[in-house]
Amino acid sequence: MTKMHRVTIVGGGFGGLHAALSLKQVPVQVILIDQRNFHLFQPLLYQVATGGLSPADIASPLRLVLSRHHNVSVVLGEVVGIDPVRRVLGLKNQDGALTEQPYDTLVVSTGSRHHYFGNDVWEPWAPGLKSIEDATTIRSRLLAAFEYAESEPDPNRVRSYLTFVVVGAGPTGVELAGTLAELARDTLRHDFRRIDPANARIVIVERADRVLSSYPHRLSARAHKSLERLGVEVRLNSTVLQIQSGLVILKESFGEETIRAENIIWAAGVKPSPLGSLLAQHADAELDSSGRVVVKPDLTIGNHPEILVIGDLAFCFDRNGRPLPAVAPVAIQQGKYVAKLIRGRLTNRPISPFRYRNFGNMATIGRHAAVVDLGWIKFSGYAAWTFWLFVHLMYLVGFENRLLVLVQWAWNYITHNRSARLITEHVRLTGPRADRETQRLDVSDRARPR
Amino acid sequence: MTKMHRVTIVGGGFGGLHAALSLKQVPVQVILIDQRNFHLFQPLLYQVATGGLSPADIASPLRLVLSRHHNVSVVLGEVVGIDPVRRVLGLKNQDGALTEQPYDTLVVSTGSRHHYFGNDVWEPWAPGLKSIEDATTIRSRLLAAFEYAESEPDPNRVRSYLTFVVVGAGPTGVELAGTLAELARDTLRHDFRRIDPANARIVIVERADRVLSSYPHRLSARAHKSLERLGVEVRLNSTVLQIQSGLVILKESFGEETIRAENIIWAAGVKPSPLGSLLAQHADAELDSSGRVVVKPDLTIGNHPEILVIGDLAFCFDRNGRPLPAVAPVAIQQGKYVAKLIRGRLTNRPISPFRYRNFGNMATIGRHAAVVDLGWIKFSGYAAWTFWLFVHLMYLVGFENRLLVLVQWAWNYITHNRSARLITEHVRLTGPRADRETQRLDVSDRARPR
Numbered sequence: 001m002t003k004m005h006r007v008t009i010v011g012g013g014f015g016g017l018h019a020a021l022s023l024k025q026v027p028v029q030v031i032l033i034d035q036r037n038f039h040l041f042q043p044l045l046y047q048v049a050t051g052g053l054s055p056a057d058i059a060s061p062l063r064l065v066l067s068r069h070h071n072v073s074v075v076l077g078e079v080v081g082i083d084p085v086r087r088v089l090g091l092k093n094q095d096g097a098l099t100e101q102p103y104d105t106l107v108v109s110t111g112s113r114h115h116y117f118g119n120d121v122w123e124p125w126a127p128g129l130k131s132i133e134d135a136t137t138i139r140s141r142l143l144a145a146f147e148y149a150e151s152e153p154d155p156n157r158v159r160s161y162l163t164f165v166v167v168g169a170g171p172t173g174v175e176l177a178g179t180l181a182e183l184a185r186d187t188l189r190h191d192f193r194r195i196d197p198a199n200a201r202i203v204i205v206e207r208a209d210r211v212l213s214s215y216p217h218r219l220s221a222r223a224h225k226s227l228e229r230l231g232v233e234v235r236l237n238s239t240v241l242q243i244q245s246g247l248v249i250l251k252e253s254f255g256e257e258t259i260r261a262e263n264i265i266w267a268a269g270v271k272p273s274p275l276g277s278l279l280a281q282h283a284d285a286e287l288d289s290s291g292r293v294v295v296k297p298d299l300t301i302g303n304h305p306e307i308l309v310i311g312d313l314a315f316c317f318d319r320n321g322r323p324l325p326a327v328a329p330v331a332i333q334q335g336k337y338v339a340k341l342i343r344g345r346l347t348n349r350p351i352s353p354f355r356y357r358n359f360g361n362m363a364t365i366g367r368h369a370a371v372v373d374l375g376w377i378k379f380s381g382y383a384a385w386t387f388w389l390f391v392h393l394m395y396l397v398g399f400e401n402r403l404l405v406l407v408q409w410a411w412n413y414i415t416h417n418r419s420a421r422l423i424t425e426h427v428r429l430t431g432p433r434a435d436r437e438t439q440r441l442d443v444s445d446r447a448r449p450r
Numbered sequence: 451m452t453k454m455h456r457v458t459i460v461g462g463g464f465g466g467l468h469a470a471l472s473l474k475q476v477p478v479q480v481i482l483i484d485q486r487n488f489h490l491f492q493p494l495l496y497q498v499a500t501g502g503l504s505p506a507d508i509a510s511p512l513r514l515v516l517s518r519h520h521n522v523s524v525v526l527g528e529v530v531g532i533d534p535v536r537r538v539l540g541l542k543n544q545d546g547a548l549t550e551q552p553y554d555t556l557v558v559s560t561g562s563r564h565h566y567f568g569n570d571v572w573e574p575w576a577p578g579l580k581s582i583e584d585a586t587t588i589r590s591r592l593l594a595a596f597e598y599a600e601s602e603p604d605p606n607r608v609r610s611y612l613t614f615v616v617v618g619a620g621p622t623g624v625e626l627a628g629t630l631a632e633l634a635r636d637t638l639r640h641d642f643r644r645i646d647p648a649n650a651r652i653v654i655v656e657r658a659d660r661v662l663s664s665y666p667h668r669l670s671a672r673a674h675k676s677l678e679r680l681g682v683e684v685r686l687n688s689t690v691l692q693i694q695s696g697l698v699i700l701k702e703s704f705g706e707e708t709i710r711a712e713n714i715i716w717a718a719g720v721k722p723s724p725l726g727s728l729l730a731q732h733a734d735a736e737l738d739s740s741g742r743v744v745v746k747p748d749l750t751i752g753n754h755p756e757i758l759v760i761g762d763l764a765f766c767f768d769r770n771g772r773p774l775p776a777v778a779p780v781a782i783q784q785g786k787y788v789a790k791l792i793r794g795r796l797t798n799r800p801i802s803p804f805r806y807r808n809f810g811n812m813a814t815i816g817r818h819a820a821v822v823d824l825g826w827i828k829f830s831g832y833a834a835w836t837f838w839l840f841v842h843l844m845y846l847v848g849f850e851n852r853l854l855v856l857v858q859w860a861w862n863y864i865t866h867n868r869s870a871r872l873i874t875e876h877v878r879l880t881g882p883r884a885d886r887e888t889q890r891l892d893v894s895d896r897a898r899p900r
Contacts, residue, residue, distance in 0.1 A: 036873065037593065037597060037871070037872065037873045038871075038872050038873075054504035054505065054506045054507070054870075055504065055872060055874065056504045056869060056870035056871075056872055057504070059872050060869065061641075061869065061871040061872070063638075063641035063642070064641065064867065064869060064871065067640040067641050068640065073643040073644075075600075075601065076597050076601070077601070093601050094594065094597065094598060094601075094877070094878075095598065095878065095879070099601075132872065132874055133874065136874075143487065144544065147487060147526050147544065148543075148544060148545065150525075151525065151526070151527070151543050151544075151549075188513075190517040190518065191511075191513035191514065191517050192513070193523040194523075398869065400857075400858070400861045400865075400867070400869050401869070403857055403861070404854060404857060404858070407850075407853055407854060407857055408850070408854070411850045411853070415850075417514065417850070419506060419510065419511065419514060419848065419850050419851070420504075420506035421487070421488075421506075421511040421514065422487065422488050422505060422506055422509050422511070422582065423486065423487045423488075424505065424582055424583065424586075427544070428544075428545065429545070
């Protein structure tokens with residue numbers, strides 16, 4: 001018996017998971033490495049952050065999803081090194097022990113992280129939304145702000161508690177701001193006795209001259225209008241100069257403006273996972289200016305046809321020479337392509353280069369409102385919203401998750417409620433009151449411009 | 451207009467929440483104080499700990515539950531003092547500020563905490579199951595043990611990862627051990643490639659001579675048999691002498707025995723909330739030996755007819771002179787009674803003493819198996835299991851929660867699965883391996899017998 005070809009996949013997100021799933025009928029041994037034990041449906045993470053869904057609704061245990069895929073082993077650990085000559089990865093497992101993980105073909109699909117454009121010190125004051133823990137932390141902070149406001153005598157501080165700033169008006173930022181507005185104006189309407197949550201101020205800040213700047217202009221305009229209808233303050237051409245405990249300083253056309261807000265959420269930028277530079281260092285991978293790995297049309301790198309990079313970490317052109325966006329459909333299609341390529345290699349069948357089929361983009365902005373751009377048709381409003389719901393349910397992994405999300409959406413829709421509103425972490429909001437949080441204020445002092 | 455009578459309720463568990471709900475039609479102003487923003491359905495907490503349900507399924511935001519109860523204000527904070535002469539509570543709110551909260555009638559319903567019988571140093575090695583955070587921590591630790599075992603070369607350590615010890619065979623311990631056995635032997639069956647989860651060893655340790663010692667003997671015997679059928683090792687007349695990182699030492703009839711186990715779960719004892727001693731110190735409340743507040747037949751204390759204590763914190767006799775058990779139905783009925791009493795006082799109608807109507811006890815031990823004791827009838831098996839499901843769904847707060855739990859139970863039942871199996875915390879299991887966890891081992895050293 002010959003030794004089976006070993007495909008090692010790093011990352012259980014959209015790309016890696018779909019690669020593993022698509023290799024089911026291929027006679028290879030598959031190792032799927034991830035730091036977490038679940039696949040996360042990131043496009044709905046903002047609904048966890050706003051109390052509409054529970055973490056488990058949008059997370060599927062990798063072992064569960066792959067339990068009937070007998071050629072796949074799931075390994076939990078972090079890749080910390082690579083030796084492309086010996087074809088082994090250095091793997092740090094959960095208790096810190098280092099082991100080697102060999103591969104014949106390597107698929108790297110480790111996505112991206114938040115990116116503060118050199119201002120990492122902002123992170124404690126403006127958390128991003130990438131992981132389940134990010135989502136439950138933000139959820140706790142958002143809800144705690146209303147609680148603090150309810151028991152706060154000082155009206156200036158109440159104002160600060162009830163001000164929410166979302167930095168970045170891409171799909172995540174827009175969806176988050178819209179949902180936040182609904183939470184304040186609708187869901188929490190009857191819940192407080194001293195404050196009126198409807199008075200909450202929600203600001204979305206965007207550097208570009210329109211929201212959803214990667215979408216067609218007409219849809220940006222619609223989304224903008226939808227946000228304003230929900231009472232969201234949209235700031236375009238606005239740059240964040242500084243974020244500190246409880247305040248954000250913006251550079252506007254009319255000068256600098258300081259907004260005091262206990263909740264600032266970062267939805268502005270991502271950077272590629274550190275595996276990119278590992279590949280550049282050890283396997284001569286070429287990186288683009290943002291740190292993504294430049295891949296060939298068949299998603300391999302430089303002199304290593306046995307190393308494939310897919311998903312957000314890969315920099316790849318479409319047929320028209322435009323770079324592919326960092327979205328789930330690209331990663332999924334690349335994952336499937338990788339499986340096809342590997343099968344082709346085993347049977348010596350040539351496989352044509354990867355070609356992305358763009359089925360479109362969309363974003364939702366609260367109840368009944370969404371924008372959809374399918375290329376051949378662009379629409380918004382109620383139909384777009386229904387379409388958005390349908391597509392998201394379809395792409396969720398696991399029938400039970402689909403059912404649970406459907407039940408909760410239906411319930412939220414009927415009752416205007418969001419029942420996963422749990423403050424599950426000890427939250428200390430961090431406003432500029434001199435007599436508290438000295439330790440944290442130290443950190444923010446260091447963050448001041450020099 | 452006369453000032454409205456102010457009822458301040460401390461604790462949003464079963465007792466406090468039902469008191470607040472039952473005061474809806476009573477012309478009083480109600481303040482409900484809790485440290486958390488949600489009511490927790492504790493009887494199903496073990497299902498969160500074993501990945502069957504999500505936290506939000508068994509937690510209901512207090513403001514949501516009470517949003518239409520316009521005479522109720524929810525206040526988040528911790529009661530740290532009481533002045534029964536001026537009738538004010540000292541309240542520490544979330545950012546540490548102290549305020550005063552006045553009352554005309556005070557209802558204290560703050561329940562109980564874990565109790566390690568003087569061995570609080572055991573807590574890090576044997577977490578208890580009282581809060582949502584406890585449940586998600588235990589869930590992460592249980593699931594991580596299987597993950598660690600999968601990648602562990604040393605068979606002794608694999609054994610230790612796959613050994614689970616539950617201390618205490620009351621309803622929580624029995625339900626937890628049963629579910630754990632199902633998780634290992636059934637749910638995770640196809641999930642691993644190197645280990646066989648079915649080989650997991652699950653031990654339940656009980657000081658008394660039978661499991662469920664507060665139930666009739668026949669039901670204890672049935673529960674015992676059900677546990678053994680699931681492959682749970684039942685240790686009766688067994689005392690915990692010592693718990694350290696990764697091991698528990700038991701005193702058995704045949705001598706001492708050491709079990710190496712990375713997961714030890716404490717389900718053995720609770721102690722009343724610290725508010726009991728606050729009442730004893732400042733309001734002359736009498737405490738029983740375990741620290742519960744001894745209440746009169748109308749649930750008031752000593753010389754303070756305006757202070758009522760209910761739920762697990764209260765020590766109260768039934769008509770036959772037996773103390774009432776610390777279970778949810780007692781707290782719920784006492785909460786309702788308190789509302790009736792307050793209404794009676796306002797209208798000068800005398801109210802007869804509190805009388806507990808015992809509808810029975812029950813526990814479930816895995817699929818299809820449960821024991822039910824309704825006093826007039828005792829039964830077990832499939833019928834008892836169905837009855838258990840029905841009653842728990844009925845008592846869950848909120849229709850949406852009932853629906854979500856029902857969907858997940860049905861799904862789990864059909865597919866033998868539990869999909870909320872997320873490791874959401876960074877878990878370091880803490881076995882006795884010299885080269886790791888030095889900081890933690892320091893703590894365990896201090897815990898050694900002197």
